[in-house]
Amino acid sequence: MNEFSLVNQIEQIETLLSALKQQTGQQSAHSRNQSYIQIHQLKTMVSQYCKDNQINLNDFALLANIGRATLTRTMQDPGNSNIKSIEAILNVMGKQLYIGNINNES
Numbered sequence: 001m002n003e004f005s006l007v008n009q010i011e012q013i014e015t016l017l018s019a020l021k022q023q024t025g026q027q028s029a030h031s032r033n034q035s036y037i038q039i040h041q042l043k044t045m046v047s048q049y050c051k052d053n054q055i056n057l058n059d060f061a062l063l064a065n066i067g068r069a070t071l072t073r074t075m076q077d078p079g080n081s082n083i084k085s086i087e088a089i090l091n092v093m094g095k096q097l098y099i100g101n102i103n104n105e106s
Contacts, residue, residue, distance in 0.1 A: 039078045039086070039097075042078040045093060046060060046071075046075055049092070057071060060092060063092045064091070066088050070085050073085075075089075083097075
């Protein structure tokens with residue numbers, strides 16, 4: 001194998017590696033975006049969880065160890081709700097609360 005052939009093969013490998021890194025990065029970003037939900041969608045999340053698990057809101061409130069009125073209030077206006085109530089609701093669904101930038105930058 002001559003030097004030119006070796007250099008050419010290395011360049012091809014680097015090009016393929018770069019393309020693979022770019023593709024993997026795009027897939028990771030896509031996966032991250034799909035796994036995050038904005039807090040104003042809490043009502044939809046709880047409703048879907050109850051439907052999927054065939055429970056009512058009273059049962060959900062019991063699982064979250066909060067009152068039914070607190071659950072309703074938090075679902076209606078999570079932005080003005082107690083963080084402990086939000087965390088209790090998310091915990092029932094196996095979710096956590098994260099804080100991030102609005103523009104999705106680090």
